[in-house]
Amino acid sequence: MNKSDVLIERKEWIDWARGVLMFLVFVYHSEVYYGDGHTWSWTFAPFFLTGFFFISGYLFCKDINTVSLAKKCKSVVKGILIPYLFFTVLFILPKALYYQTDINQLTIDVVMFRASWFVVVIGLLQLVYAFVLHKNPSNIKLHVVTVTMFAIGYLSVFFYEDLPLWVSNSAWLQSPMLPNRFPFCLNIALVMCPFFYLGIVYRQIESRIKISFGGLVAIIAAYITIMIVDKQCIGSSITVVTHKYVNLPLVYLYGLLGTMVVIEISKKIYKFKFINYIGKHSILFYFLNGVALQFTTKIANIITNNTNINGGGYCISIKQK
Numbered sequence: 001m002n003k004s005d006v007l008i009e010r011k012e013w014i015d016w017a018r019g020v021l022m023f024l025v026f027v028y029h030s031e032v033y034y035g036d037g038h039t040w041s042w043t044f045a046p047f048f049l050t051g052f053f054f055i056s057g058y059l060f061c062k063d064i065n066t067v068s069l070a071k072k073c074k075s076v077v078k079g080i081l082i083p084y085l086f087f088t089v090l091f092i093l094p095k096a097l098y099y100q101t102d103i104n105q106l107t108i109d110v111v112m113f114r115a116s117w118f119v120v121v122i123g124l125l126q127l128v129y130a131f132v133l134h135k136n137p138s139n140i141k142l143h144v145v146t147v148t149m150f151a152i153g154y155l156s157v158f159f160y161e162d163l164p165l166w167v168s169n170s171a172w173l174q175s176p177m178l179p180n181r182f183p184f185c186l187n188i189a190l191v192m193c194p195f196f197y198l199g200i201v202y203r204q205i206e207s208r209i210k211i212s213f214g215g216l217v218a219i220i221a222a223y224i225t226i227m228i229v230d231k232q233c234i235g236s237s238i239t240v241v242t243h244k245y246v247n248l249p250l251v252y253l254y255g256l257l258g259t260m261v262v263i264e265i266s267k268k269i270y271k272f273k274f275i276n277y278i279g280k281h282s283i284l285f286y287f288l289n290g291v292a293l294q295f296t297t298k299i300a301n302i303i304t305n306n307t308n309i310n311g312g313g314y315c316i317s318i319k320q321k
Contacts, residue, residue: 012276017055017266019279024048026289033293043227046251047258049118049240050195052282054259056122057199060129064137064200072130079283080123087287088115098294101177109175112183117241118286121189125196128189139201146197153190157245160187180243187243194252195259216264223257226250 025048028041038045061067088110096103109115132145160180167173173183181188202209211219230236236247238255245251270276278285 013266013270015276015279016270018282019275022282046255050255051259053195054199057196067133069134076123114181117185124189156187226254
């Protein structure tokens with residue numbers, strides 16, 4: 001296999017992994033819109049988003065010594081900032097009409113980069129790590145900065161409720177529609193930075209990591225065991241979007257295990273065109289998945305209401321959260 005084949009293969013498994021993770025995003029949001037609680041999504045909640053941060057770190061650079069701050073800034077502007085502004089501004093009016101909410105707050109959330117937290121966090125982490133590595137790059141520097149950022153983010157989880165009133169009551173600093181998000185989703189980025197960092201590290205040592213089929217089965221078994229014990233006896237949880245975590249170290253453990261399972265399976269099964277297509281255009285699917293689900297919910301509710309009016313017998317009630 002020549003060098004070009006390796007690059008093609010790597011790109012395909014990455015797209016497949018992102019496609020799988022984006023499908024899980026869709027499943028998660030489906031349960032949020034259509035039901036009470038999470039029938040299935042609790043099983044993958046620890047890694048379906050953190051996996052994206054890991055892959056983003058993996059794609060961040062091949063060599064930490066060749067990171068260009070200028071090129072990374074251009075990449076973030078083209079790949080994240082422009083799509084963010086396009087879609088979030090486009091959805092302001094539809095959201096205001098659909099949710100019957102304050103259009104001014106929606107606009108503020110866009111300006112303060114809270115409106116689409118997921119892509120904002122990825123963009124912010126790319127800029128932060130590019131700034132860290134553009135001069136005198138080293139793995140020690142990378143490690144120290146990550147530990148420091150995570151420590152600040154971890155503390156923010158505990159002290160969030162103690163914010164001064166002038167912060168809590170400010171529409172610019174805190175949004176009643178998007179609770180627990182600082183401007184630029186900084187607090188979420190700080191907590192999630194270890195996964196981005198581990199993606200960078202994994203890229204450097206990838207060739208030395210060999211996981212056999214038996215090893216993969218063992219990781220899956222460990223993940224399932226931890227999840228069952230956790231659900232039955234401990235009760236940890238992770239809701240990244242609202243910056244709420246219970247027993248974060250445990251969540252990180254099986255979050256990392258779940259990410260490794262997705263990566264290893266993706267390297268073995270990476271040629272499924274539909275999944276690859278979703279992964280290749282994951283940012284587009286991310287922006288549109290919520291809209292698609294809300295539209296489907298609206299249509300389903302209209303059909304349900306018409307059935308009730310016409311005496312159509314059995315009715316399925318669809319709730320929104």
